[in-house]
Amino acid sequence: MRNLFLIFLVTMACLVKAQSNEIDTLTHRGVLYARHSPYALTWSLGIAITSIPRDIVEEEINRFPFLQADIAYGLPYNFSLVAKLNTMVLTNRLLSGIQWNYPLSSFDIALGTDIGYLLGFVTINGFDNSINSWLVYPYIQCGYHHNEILVSVRAEAEYITSQQTFAGDIQVSDTRNRRNGLAFSLIIEQPFFHNQRCALGLKISYSDFVYQAWPAFETFKRTLTVPEVFCAFTFP
Amino acid sequence: MHSLFPKCPHGKSDCIQYIAVLFSFCLFILHSGCIDNPEIIHPTFENDTIITHAKPLQSLVMNSTEGVYDIVSSSVNWGSKAVLHWTNGALCFYFENSGIYAVLRGGTVNNTFAFSGLWRNPLTINTGKVQCIIEDTTQIMSIIRSGTISQLTTIPITLNILSNAGESRQSLTLRYARPSKYRNENYFIIAHRGGGRNSDLLPYSENSLELIRFSQYIGANAVEIDIKLTSDGIPILYHDTDFNSRLIGNGTLIGPVESFSFTQIRTFAKLHDGSNIPTLREALNFIIDSTSLRFVWLDIKSANAMRAIIPLQKEFTQKAQQKNKLLFIAAGLATEEFIQDFMTIPQFSTIPSIVETTVDDMRKVNAKVFAPRWTLGTQNELIQSVQTDGRFAFVWTLDDQKFIRKFLAEGQFNGILTNFPSIVAYEYYAQ
Amino acid sequence: MAYSPISHLLLPMNIMLNKIVTLIIIVIIFTVGTLQAQESKKNQLLLTAAAGISFNSIDNLRLPDDARLSGFGSSVSLIWQPEYLLSVGFETGWLFMNKIERTNITTQFGSTSISSLWQAVPLLCIFGMKIHDNVSLYGGFGYYDIIAVNESFGTTVATSQMNAGLSGALDYHLNLNSQSAFGARFTLHNITELQQRLITLQFSYHYSLLAW
Structure with a gap:
C-alpha cells in the first residue's frame, strides 16, 4: 500500500518536473483524460481483466474479463460529465459523475466524484444470489498531454454508501457507509488510426470489498490488492 | 540512411518524460506481479515449558468446569460471555464476538493449574498466544469434590493475552455462570x-x-x-x-x-x-x-x-x-x-x-x-x-x-x- | 490417466500449436485490416525473434536443491508500430521453467528414476514504447500455458494449465539496415496466478515485415 502511494507520488512529481513550455491547442479526444472539449462527446469501448486472488474465488470466477464502456461530455467552465459501465452479465457496475479540471501548461489536474450502482445476480447449481450497492468514488487525476498522447495518473477513494447481498429471498448482508479502499491508475491514450484512439491502463486497487468477486460472499475480513489491466478503443 | 528503429519521434526531452511514465508503469507491473495478500504469523510453542511439563488434569475437574462463563473484566472486545469446553485434554474457549477462540494445553505444574496456547479471531488475521495460570487450586478442588459446582462463580479465571513473542499485552477475566446447554447428543x-x-x-x-x-x-x-x-x-x-x-x-x-x-x-x-x-x-x-x-x-x-x-x-x-x-x-x-x-x-x-x-x-x-x-x-x-x-x-x-x-x-x-x-x-x- | 510416452508429448504440442497459429492469424488479419485503412506511411509491422536463457526465480516453490532452474528461452512477437507512442502486438514463445532429474532414488515406493520438466508458453498481448533511439520498453498481459511432463515410477504424465500473468521487457537494439535490427533483451515474466517469476536474457532480431 505504501509502495503504491509512493509510486503515485513519484509519477506525479516526474510529470510535473518534465513539464513542457508548449501550450497544447489540440482538441482533447481522450475519454479517460482529465479534460474534455466543451460540448464534445467521446466514448470508448474495451475490456478490463482483473486478477483476483485464487484463494478467494477458487476455481469459479477468477480471470473473467469485463466489458468496459466509458463516455465523456465536455461542459463549459472546465466541467465534464463522465460515465462508465463495467459488465460481464453476472456483475454490472454503472458509474456517472462530474469532474472539474484546472489546465496548467501541458498538464491538467482534475477533481471529480463518481456515483456508482452495482447490480449482480448469479444463478448456478440452484443458487440464486444477488447484490445491489451504491458506491461513491471521489478522485484526483493528473494528466499530461503532448503531441496527442495523453497520460493520466489517478488516485481514487471508494466508499460504500449502501450494499445488500441476497441468497434467494434471504438478505445476507446490509452494509452502510463504509470506507472500502483506494485505487491508483495509470492510463495512456494515443491516436490509433484516423480519429480513433486507443487507451491502455493499469489500475491497482487496495480494498476490502472487490466488486468483481462479490459471488464469493467473503466472510473473512481482509484488504486485498487487486490489479486490473484494461485496453479500450476511443471514438470521437 | 533509413533505419528500422527511427530516432525518437518527439526529441530527447520527451523521452525523459516517457521514461518517467514508463518507470512508474514498470513498477506497477512488478508490484502487481508480487502482490502480498494478507499473511498471518501463527504462534509456535516448541519451547513452551507449560505444555511440555504440565500433568493432565483429572477428568472430574474437566467435566465440572465446562460451561458458560461471564466475562467480568476485559481489555479486549471479545464479548460478554464465553464457553469453556474440554476437547481431548485441551482447554478450549469460544467467545461471543466473531467466534474468537482460545485453545490451551497444560494441567498441573507445582500445585498450580497452568495452561498455554493460542487465540485467534477466525474472521481476521489477529492471533497470538494466551496463558492461564491459577495459583490457588485448593478452593477449586474442594468445590469440585463437594459437587457444589455453582460455587465456581466465586473464582475468577484470568487469561493473559500475549503477543506472538510472548509479551503480556491484554487480559481477560471470566467467572463461571452456568453449565453448557447440550440440546441433544446428536448435534x-x-x-x-x-x-x-x-x-x-x-x-x-x-x-x-x-x-x-x-x-x-x-x-x-x-x-x-x-x-x-x-x-x-x-x-x-x-x-x-x-x-x-x-x-x-x-x-x-x-x-x-x-x-x-x-x-x-x-x-x-x-x-x-x-x-x-x-x-x-x-x-x-x-x-x-x-x-x-x-x-x-x-x-x-x-x-x-x-x-x-x-x-x-x-x-x-x-x-x-x-x-x-x-x-x-x-x-x-x-x-x-x-x-x-x-x-x-x-x-x-x-x-x-x-x-x-x-x-x-x-x-x-x-x-x-x-x-x-x-x-x-x-x-x-x-x-x-x-x-x-x-x-x-x-x-x-x-x-x-x-x-x-x-x-x-x-x-x-x-x-x-x-x-x-x-x-x-x-x-x-x-x- | 497415463499416456504412452509418444502420444502424451504430441497431444499438448498439437493443441498448443493450434492455439498459437490461430492467435497469430487473428493478429495478422486485424493488423492488415487496420493497414488498409491507413493513409499515412509511418507504420510498420515488426517481427521479433529472441533466444537466450530463461531463469526461474522461484518465490514460493519448495523445489529440491538439485532442481535446474535455467534453460533455453525463446520468444516470437509480432508488433504493429505506429508513428505514435505505443506499439501493440502479440507475443508467444517457449520458456524453460524448471527441471528435476534423478536416477535410482529410493522412495517409500521403491527405487525409481525421476524426471520432471516445466515449460511455459506465453500468450500475451504486448504494448511497446520507444524510450530512447536504441531502447524500447514492453509490457504485456495475458496467459501462460504451463506444460509439465513428469516421468517417474515407469509412467509418463503430461499436463498443461493456463495461468494469468504479466510481463515487462527492456530491449536494446542496433539497426543493421532499413529492414532489420539486432539487439539484446531482458524480460521479467510474472505468472501471477501461479506465483512464479521467470527472467529471460535473450539476443533479439527484429525484422520489418511491412512498412507503409
Whole structure:
C-alpha cells in the first residue's frame, strides 16, 4: 500500500518536473483524460481483466474479463460529465459523475466524484444470489498531454454508501457507509488510426470489498490488492 | 540512411518524460506481479515449558468446569460471555464476538493449574498466544469434590493475552455462570474441508490430517472432507480439479489431479503446510485413532470416486465399532448424476449416504442424512418429516454468525456445516 | 490417466500449436485490416525473434536443491508500430521453467528414476514504447500455458494449465539496415496466478515485415 502511494507520488512529481513550455491547442479526444472539449462527446469501448486472488474465488470466477464502456461530455467552465459501465452479465457496475479540471501548461489536474450502482445476480447449481450497492468514488487525476498522447495518473477513494447481498429471498448482508479502499491508475491514450484512439491502463486497487468477486460472499475480513489491466478503443 | 528503429519521434526531452511514465508503469507491473495478500504469523510453542511439563488434569475437574462463563473484566472486545469446553485434554474457549477462540494445553505444574496456547479471531488475521495460570487450586478442588459446582462463580479465571513473542499485552477475566446447554447428543458441528478453507489462513492446510485434528479444538465434532481419485484409483483428500498454487506448496505437479498416480502425488506434491496429501484410508484411520470426531461427511468430487470409497466406508465403520467408537461415515451425493450413479451400486440402500438435492431423492436411496443448502431457509416442517423417518438433517454452509444464531434458535436441523466451527460452538453451547 | 510416452508429448504440442497459429492469424488479419485503412506511411509491422536463457526465480516453490532452474528461452512477437507512442502486438514463445532429474532414488515406493520438466508458453498481448533511439520498453498481459511432463515410477504424465500473468521487457537494439535490427533483451515474466517469476536474457532480431 505504501509502495503504491509512493509510486503515485513519484509519477506525479516526474510529470510535473518534465513539464513542457508548449501550450497544447489540440482538441482533447481522450475519454479517460482529465479534460474534455466543451460540448464534445467521446466514448470508448474495451475490456478490463482483473486478477483476483485464487484463494478467494477458487476455481469459479477468477480471470473473467469485463466489458468496459466509458463516455465523456465536455461542459463549459472546465466541467465534464463522465460515465462508465463495467459488465460481464453476472456483475454490472454503472458509474456517472462530474469532474472539474484546472489546465496548467501541458498538464491538467482534475477533481471529480463518481456515483456508482452495482447490480449482480448469479444463478448456478440452484443458487440464486444477488447484490445491489451504491458506491461513491471521489478522485484526483493528473494528466499530461503532448503531441496527442495523453497520460493520466489517478488516485481514487471508494466508499460504500449502501450494499445488500441476497441468497434467494434471504438478505445476507446490509452494509452502510463504509470506507472500502483506494485505487491508483495509470492510463495512456494515443491516436490509433484516423480519429480513433486507443487507451491502455493499469489500475491497482487496495480494498476490502472487490466488486468483481462479490459471488464469493467473503466472510473473512481482509484488504486485498487487486490489479486490473484494461485496453479500450476511443471514438470521437 | 533509413533505419528500422527511427530516432525518437518527439526529441530527447520527451523521452525523459516517457521514461518517467514508463518507470512508474514498470513498477506497477512488478508490484502487481508480487502482490502480498494478507499473511498471518501463527504462534509456535516448541519451547513452551507449560505444555511440555504440565500433568493432565483429572477428568472430574474437566467435566465440572465446562460451561458458560461471564466475562467480568476485559481489555479486549471479545464479548460478554464465553464457553469453556474440554476437547481431548485441551482447554478450549469460544467467545461471543466473531467466534474468537482460545485453545490451551497444560494441567498441573507445582500445585498450580497452568495452561498455554493460542487465540485467534477466525474472521481476521489477529492471533497470538494466551496463558492461564491459577495459583490457588485448593478452593477449586474442594468445590469440585463437594459437587457444589455453582460455587465456581466465586473464582475468577484470568487469561493473559500475549503477543506472538510472548509479551503480556491484554487480559481477560471470566467467572463461571452456568453449565453448557447440550440440546441433544446428536448435534453435529461439521467443519468444512476438514476444518476450514486455505483462505481462512488456518495453521494447517485444508483437507490435511493436522487440520482435522485442529478442527476439534475449534469446536467441531464432525468433519466434511473432499475426495478425489488418483489415476490408479486411490481416493485422496483434495478439493480442486487441478493441482494449483491455491492448494499445493511445491511446484512439481500441475494439472488435473486424476492424471497422476498415487505414488507420483505422494512423492512430488506437498500441501502448503508441508504435509502430504492424505489418502482417505489414512484420514479415516487418523480420525478413529487420534480424534474424538463422531461424523465424517465424504464430499465426493469426482463421479468415479464413488465406487472406490464405499469399501473404505464399510471397513472403517467396522473398525470404529470394534474400538467401541461412535463414528458415522456417510457418502455425500450432491447432484442428480451422483445419485443415479450411486443407485447402480449393489445394495446401495444399505450404504450410509447424504443427499443434498431433494427429500424424494433421499428416500429413493434410503440416505441417512438430508442436507439442503442454508439459503432454502429453516424448512421446519420438511425437516421434521425427515427426522420422523429416523434420519438426520444438516444444513450447509453457514458462516455468518447471525444466521447461525437464527438456525440454532428457529431451525430443527441436527447439524451445521461451517467454515467457522468456533462460531457455531459458541452459539450452540451458550444457548 | 497415463499416456504412452509418444502420444502424451504430441497431444499438448498439437493443441498448443493450434492455439498459437490461430492467435497469430487473428493478429495478422486485424493488423492488415487496420493497414488498409491507413493513409499515412509511418507504420510498420515488426517481427521479433529472441533466444537466450530463461531463469526461474522461484518465490514460493519448495523445489529440491538439485532442481535446474535455467534453460533455453525463446520468444516470437509480432508488433504493429505506429508513428505514435505505443506499439501493440502479440507475443508467444517457449520458456524453460524448471527441471528435476534423478536416477535410482529410493522412495517409500521403491527405487525409481525421476524426471520432471516445466515449460511455459506465453500468450500475451504486448504494448511497446520507444524510450530512447536504441531502447524500447514492453509490457504485456495475458496467459501462460504451463506444460509439465513428469516421468517417474515407469509412467509418463503430461499436463498443461493456463495461468494469468504479466510481463515487462527492456530491449536494446542496433539497426543493421532499413529492414532489420539486432539487439539484446531482458524480460521479467510474472505468472501471477501461479506465483512464479521467470527472467529471460535473450539476443533479439527484429525484422520489418511491412512498412507503409
